Amino acid sequence: MATPTPTGPATAAHPSRLPWAFLAAGLALMLGGIWLGETARILDKATQVCLQCIGIG
Amino acid sequence: MNLRLLVQLVASVVTNANLKGFFTGKIYDGVLKRGCVPTLNCYSCPGALFSCPVGAAQVTLTSGGTAEPAGPVPTLRERLWNVLSGTPWFILGFMTVVGALAGRATCGWLCPFGLLQDLLHRLPTPKWRPPKAMRLLKYLCLVVLVVLMPLFWVDSFGYSEPAYCKYLCPAGTLQGGILLPLLNPDLRGVLGKLFAWKMTVLLLFLAAMVFVARPFCSWACPIGAFLAPFNRASLLRLQVEADRCVKCGACRKVCVAGLDPVTELDSGDCVRCLECARVCPLHLIHAEAPFLPAPTRTRPDGAQPGGAQPGGAQPATVSDTSAPTADSH
Numbered sequence: 035m036a037t038p039t040p041t042g043p044a045t046a047a048h049p050s051r052l053p054w055a056f057l058a059a060g061l062a063l064m065l066g067g068i069w070l071g072e073t074a075r076i077l078d079k080a081t082q083v084c085l086q087c088i089g090i091g
Numbered sequence: 092m093n094l095r096l097l098v099q100l101v102a103s104v105v106t107n108a109n110l111k112g113f114f115t116g117k118i119y120d121g122v123l124k125r126g127c128v129p130t131l132n133c134y135s136c137p138g139a140l141f142s143c144p145v146g147a148a149q150v151t152l153t154s155g156g157t158a159e160p161a162g163p164v165p166t167l168r169e170r171l172w173n174v175l176s177g178t179p180w181f182i183l184g185f186m187t188v189v190g191a192l193a194g195r196a197t198c199g200w201l202c203p204f205g206l207l208q209d210l211l212h213r214l215p216t217p218k219w220r221p222p223k224a225m226r227l228l229k230y231l232c233l234v235v236l237v238v239l240m241p242l243f244w245v246d247s248f249g250y251s252e253p254a255y256c257k258y259l260c261p262a263g264t265l266q267g268g269i270l271l272p273l274l275n276p277d278l279r280g281v282l283g284k285l286f287a288w289k290m291t292v293l294l295l296f297l298a299a300m301v302f303v304a305r306p307f308c309s310w311a312c313p314i315g316a317f318l319a320p321f322n323r324a325s326l327l328r329l330q331v332e333a334d335r336c337v338k339c340g341a342c343r344k345v346c347v348a349g350l351d352p353v354t355e356l357d358s359g360d361c362v363r364c365l366e367c368a369r370v371c372p373l374h375l376i377h378a379e380a381p382f383l384p385a386p387t388r389t390r391p392d393g394a395q396p397g398g399a400q401p402g403g404a405q406p407a408t409v410s411d412t413s414a415p416t417a418d419s420h
Binding site for chain 1: 283
C-alpha cells in the first residue's frame with residue numbers, strides 16, 4: 035500500500051468564522067452605502083453613457 | 092454542453108438583456124442600474140441592465156462627497172461627511188459579500204468577459220504559461236487605476252477621471268466603445284487617439300486570450316484582484332485529497348486559470364470553475380459550502396471526502412499555495 039503524502043494543512047485549519055464575519059461586514063457596508071445615497075448616485079451616473087469609459091473623448 | 096458553459100451563457104444574456112438597446116443605440120436607464128453585477132460588465136453597453144462595480148466605484152470616488160459647503164472653507168463636519176459619502180461603501184460591501192460567499196466563483200461562472208476568454212482559449216493553438224509574477228499586475232491596476240488616480244489625479248478644474256475605465260478596460264471598449272459608435276453616427280465623428288489606444292489594448296488582450304489562460308483575469312481585472320484574497324476565506328471551499336492523487340495532470344490541463352490545482356487550489360487566481368473536479372478520474376477534488384449538498388462519495392477506506400477518517404485522523408488536503416509537490420506533472 036502506498037504511503038499517504040500529506041502536502042498541505044488539514045481541513046480543520048479552515049477559518050470557518052471568517053467568511054461569516056466578512057458576510058456580516060459586507061452587508062453592513064451595503065446598508066451604509068444605501069443610507070448615504072450611493073445607489074442613487076450610481077443610478078444617476080450609470081444611466082448616462084460614459085464616453086471616456088468607452089474610449090471616446 | 093457542460094453546466095458551467097450553460098451558466099456562463101445564461102448569465103451573460105441576463106446581464107445584457109436590454110435587447111432594445113442593441114437596435115436603438117441607447118443604454119438602459121431603469122432602476123436596476125442602482126445595483127451591480129459581481130462581474131466586469133460595462134454599464135455603457137447598450138444591453139447592460141446593471142452597473143459594473145468597477146465603473147460604479149470609480150464614479151463614486153471621482154464625484155467626491157455630497158456636502159455643499161455653507162461657507163468658503165468647508166467645516167470639519169462637512170469634510171468628514173464628504174469622506175463618508177465619497178467612499179463606495181455599497182460597492183465595497185457588495186463585493187465583500189460576494190467574496191465571502193464564493194471567492195472568485197463569479198469570475199468562473201458568471202462573468203461575460205471570462206466566457207469570452209474561455210471560448211477564445213479553446214482555439215487549437217500552442218499555449219503559453221506566463222511567469223506567475225505577472226499575476227501581481229492586477230493588484231496594481233486595482234490600487235493605482237481604480238482607487239488612487241480617481242482620488243488624486245485631479246485636473247486644474249478639480250475634476251478627476253475613472254482612469255481604469257478610460258485607459259485600460261477592454262470590456263468597455265468591446266461592449267460600449269464599438270457598439271455605440273456603430274449605432275450612433277454622431278459618435279463616430281469624435282473618435283480619436285483615446286479610441287485608437289483602447290482598441291489596441293482590446294486587440295492585444297483578445298490575441299493573448301488565444302494563447303494564455305484568462306490573461307485579463309490574471310493580469311488586469313480589479314474585480315479579480317479584490318476577490319482573490321477571499322478564495323482563502325470564503326464559505327465555498329475546495330479540497331483535494333492529495334494523498335490519493337496519481338499525478339495524472341488532467342486537472343492541470345483543463346484549469347482555465349493556468350494553475351496546478353493539486354498545489355494551488357486556494358490560489359487567489361483560481362476562478363472556482365470546478366473543471367478540475369469534473370475531470371479528476373478519481374474524484375479527489377471537492378467543493379464544499381454550507382449552501383451546497385454535502386459530498387456523498389465514500390473513500391475506499393470508509394472515510395468521507397474532506398471529513399475525519401475512521402481512525403480519527405484528518406485527511407491530507409491542500410488548501411494553500413505553499414504546499415510543495417512530489418513532482419511537477
